[in-house]
Amino acid sequence: MTSESSRITGLRAWLETRLRLSEGLKLAEKKEVPIHKHSVWYYMGGIALMLLLVQFASGILLMVYYIPGIESAHACILKINSQVDFGWFFRSLHSWGANFLILVLFAHLFSCYFMKAYRKPREITWISGLLLLGISMAFGFTGYLLPWDDVSFFATKIGLDIASKMPVIGEHLASLLRGGDAIGQATLSRFFMIHVAALPVLLLALLGGHLLLVQVHGMSEPESFKKLETEKKSYEKFFPNFLLKDVLVWLLALNALAALVTLSPWGIGPEADPFGPAPLGIKPEWYFLAEFQFLKLVPAKLGPLEGELAGIAFMLLFALGLVAAPFYDKGDSKLKSRIATIYGVLLLLGMIIFTVWGAFS
Ligand code: HEM
Known part of the structure; x- marks a missing residue:
């Protein structure tokens, strides 16, 4: 054995004693993914996971230059777009990525719905998924205001006005989010705090539970597949077969996103003027x-x-x-x-x- 390979074996044994990696591997090796004509939908959750990582990474980079003040926010975004190296790329990635993520989540939701994946024992997986979608949409809503341009300002105003019409809690919720009667510094501070702290904590906690449940219950099978005789059913191993395909799909999705981000960089409108008229057709x-x-x-x-x-x-x-x-x-x-x-x-x-x-x- 060369000294290099004995060092690797030693490191593996060291990690194994502390992290019990083989237990996790055994669990992954046990998991099987059914093969049928709707199997393509099993990739959606994985794509959402990959896009979430992109959102976290690009969001952290944006925070390096963004200052959440009504005097500074718009100027920061202009600076990120035009002066910071690759700033335009990461901002565009974050904005397009958010839209892509929500689209993929809707595809994940409806594919799980029509495959009846919400049935026993996956009720809690399903409900946690609905909450994750709600949180992702809240990310979109709060993030939209942060550039503090005219469209984001007035779209948020409309959104909060609509929210205030919700039965019972509407008015309180809107006023809590606004931090008063009008959209201003208090609103921007609150939206920023919700966007970069409150929602990520909630999302990570819920996502942990969601993914754990997926591992515990394995992949659901649509009715048409369940009815097949045992010898007609085919499965593939999650590890490494399905996971490798997952990674391939992630790379394809990431490439499509990068192409969009580069060919159509996300723009920014003029700075918000709370006393000016709302842009037409907002x-x-x-x-x-x-x-x-x-x-x-x-x-x-x-x-x-x-x-x-x-x-x-x-x-x-x-x-x-x-x-x-x-x-x-x-x-x-x-x-x-x-x-x-x-x-x-x-x-x-x-x-x-x-x-x-x-x-x-
Ligand atoms: C941030 C959001 C989400 C992420 C990252 C995520 C991730 C995942 C992953 C990786 C899987 C396993 C692979 C798959 O079935 O696609 C999964 C399964 C599942 N997800 Fe999600 N998910 C999210 C949101 C949702 C939403 C919005 C719903 C629907 C309300 C949902 C319901 C489910 C269900 C029922 C399963 C089990 C599917 C099965 O066993 O066939 N998830 N999720």
Whole structure:
């Protein structure tokens, strides 16, 4: 044995005694991924994980130059965009990455939904996933204000106005987030703190639980696969086979993202002027557009109720179907399974139609 390889063996034994790596490896080796025509959707969670790492890394780099003050924020972003080496790249990566992440999360959510992956024993995996999506959207909302340009300022104003119409807690929540009656320094400080401290802590804690549960329960199998005879079912090992493919998909996704980031760098508008007029046709980010467009259609008064309040209450109730799905469709009734699928199709179609409508109106 050469001295080099004996040193490596020694290091491995040292780590093994302390970290018990072979236990983790045994667990990974036991895990198998079913092979069927919907297997491609198993990559979505992994892509989301990779994009999250990109968000953390690029976000930390942006924090080196960003100062969360209404006098400094916009100037910092201009400096990052034009003077800091590769600043434009990492800022664009962070902004495009956030949009990419939310898109992938929706794909992950609906693929899990239609594969009925929310059923026993994965109810908590599912609920933790819904919370992770909520947190990711909150990242998007709070991050949007940080450049302090006119579009981000007025889109946040609209967002907070809508949030204030939420039943019971709306007004308190909006005022807590704003830090008063108007958007100003207090709002920027709060959004910054939520974006770089509160949400990351919440997200990491929940994500730890989500990934642990995925390891504990293994990959779910769609009904059509479960019904197959044992000899017709095929699986592949998670480690190393599926993981290697995972890494390949990550590289492809990362390349697509890098191409977008370079060919279409994220821009910045003029500095926010709280006393100026809102730019024409101001809209929230695409992932809030469906709700925004839906509310535009609701009349000001619906009987005794204020239109916006009724509209928001309706959307909240409709979205609650996602929380209820694992407890309603437990896999013991064909009718319930079909109703759950129809609900999912209606929700997905509704979101797509209202988002596209919102984008072009
Ligand atoms: C930051 C956000 C998230 C990350 C990083 C993440 C990551 C992952 C990963 C790596 C897996 C295993 C591979 C896979 O099935 O794709 C997984 C599985 C799962 N995720 Fe997520 N996820 C996130 C959000 C969500 C959301 C929004 C939902 C839906 C509400 C969800 C529900 C599930 C379920 C039910 C499984 C088990 C799937 C199965 O066993 O087939 N996750 N997640």
